[in-house]
Amino acid sequence: MKLSNRVQKMQFSPIRKLAPYADAAKKNGMKVYHLNIGQPDIETPDTFFQGMNNFKESVLKYTNSQGMEELINSFIAYYKQWNIEFEKDEIMITNGGSEAIMFALMAICDVGDEVVIPEPFYTNYNGFSDVAGVNVISFTTKAEDGFHLPSKEEILSKITDKTRAILVSNPGNPTGVVYTEEEIRMLADIVKEKDLYLIADEVYREFVYDNLKYTSALYMKDVLDRIILIDSISKRYSACGARIGLVASKNKDLMKQILKFGQTRLCVPTIEQLAATNLINTPKEYFQKVKEEYEGRRDILFENLSSIPGVICEKPTGAFYVVAKLPIKNAENFAKWLLTDFSYDNKTVMVAPAQGFYANEGLGIDEIRISYCLNKDSLKDAMNLLKIAIEEYKKIEK
Numbered sequence: 001m002k003l004s005n006r007v008q009k010m011q012f013s014p015i016r017k018l019a020p021y022a023d024a025a026k027k028n029g030m031k032v033y034h035l036n037i038g039q040p041d042i043e044t045p046d047t048f049f050q051g052m053n054n055f056k057e058s059v060l061k062y063t064n065s066q067g068m069e070e071l072i073n074s075f076i077a078y079y080k081q082w083n084i085e086f087e088k089d090e091i092m093i094t095n096g097g098s099e100a101i102m103f104a105l106m107a108i109c110d111v112g113d114e115v116v117i118p119e120p121f122y123t124n125y126n127g128f129s130d131v132a133g134v135n136v137i138s139f140t141t142k143a144e145d146g147f148h149l150p151s152k153e154e155i156l157s158k159i160t161d162k163t164r165a166i167l168v169s170n171p172g173n174p175t176g177v178v179y180t181e182e183e184i185r186m187l188a189d190i191v192k193e194k195d196l197y198l199i200a201d202e203v204y205r206e207f208v209y210d211n212l213k214y215t216s217a218l219y220m221k222d223v224l225d226r227i228i229l230i231d232s233i234s235k236r237y238s239a240c241g242a243r244i245g246l247v248a249s250k251n252k253d254l255m256k257q258i259l260k261f262g263q264t265r266l267c268v269p270t271i272e273q274l275a276a277t278n279l280i281n282t283p284k285e286y287f288q289k290v291k292e293e294y295e296g297r298r299d300i301l302f303e304n305l306s307s308i309p310g311v312i313c314e315k316p317t318g319a320f321y322v323v324a325k326l327p328i329k330n331a332e333n334f335a336k337w338l339l340t341d342f343s344y345d346n347k348t349v350m351v352a353p354a355q356g357f358y359a360n361e362g363l364g365i366d367e368i369r370i371s372y373c374l375n376k377d378s379l380k381d382a383m384n385l386l387k388i389a390i391e392e393y394k395k396i397e398k
Helices: 005-009 019-027 046-052 069-080 096-108 124-132 152-156 181-194 221-226 252-264 270-281 284-306 331-340 376-396
Strands: 031-034 091-095 114-119 135-140 163-169 197-201 227-232 244-248 321-325 347-350 367-371
Touching: 005 124, 019 031, 019 331, 031 376, 046 270, 069 091, 069 244, 069 270, 091 096, 091 252, 096 124, 096 163, 096 197, 096 227, 096 244, 096 252, 124 135, 152 181, 163 181, 181 197, 181 221, 197 221, 221 227, 244 252, 244 270, 284 321, 284 376, 331 347, 331 367, 331 376, 347 376
Parallel strands: 031 347, 114 135, 114 163, 163 197, 197 227
Antiparallel strands: 091 244, 227 244, 321 367
């Protein structure tokens, strides 16, 4: 039977496609350290579960397609803490940030249109674009520049009459870059000059290190009608399984149209929305402790990676990922080998090959993305395993 070109064009997630090998290793008694996925081990705050316990109804009903009013109000209160003002009709609750990105792309792009993204980028941007029939046009950012944006002229060179938006993650996944105010201003100027949207994926807003200043795209007041915000509770509150995200914009006409997509999938799960509503009551100390913990893990990871001969990486300043260039030829083969052939003290590590985080072929072949969501002791052990594995693999790679 024939399959669609759409599904055949899509790549498997480089973050998850090696999971069967990891599962097999675990069944054989192997301990696998997961460095491949941004699944925090930080405890979800009690406020989430307290909110869940507030459900007292005898029937689990649909909610409004836009989202529960109580949850929308709680997000409005949250954004005020960041000096960002939203009204109720400017926010729609989604099934995680993933659905929010999909809805945004489908609302502003037709099949064959283009979206410009700095690479390396969150690999699922490729998947979302494929489903929407949108072509990803990328410009490359480099480790030696801290993965910061190139010149305005280089970005402009990627824009055509088919371009509908620029999509950025800030802080960046997978690079950990935190864009400066000047960089955000440059993007705002470009979308204004070229009549584009700026899709701002800001799910890692809380995770900015080294006392750097965070600049939201929504601080660019002269282009608010062009900004589409993507957000999620997954990383902020270590609640990935709740699948609560949102798409928001001061462009009310756009949000009115995006609601059509929300109506086709009826609603976001009721109990998870109710639980997320109470997250606004999470003590500020929670965020401070979590940020300090991740910053400490970042330091451990970078110190250990930098000590491995031949490994090249830059110290990330946000989120909880790093892209590292390895002294090997093919990172995907290496990642598979780690799960099928390598073992030290009956332990191994799982990493994400970075090639899938690029749009341009040939880039990222010898790179991996590492998530430092593991606790510090596990992270130290995992880094030691990676060092040993690289030394062994270099001897056998052809």
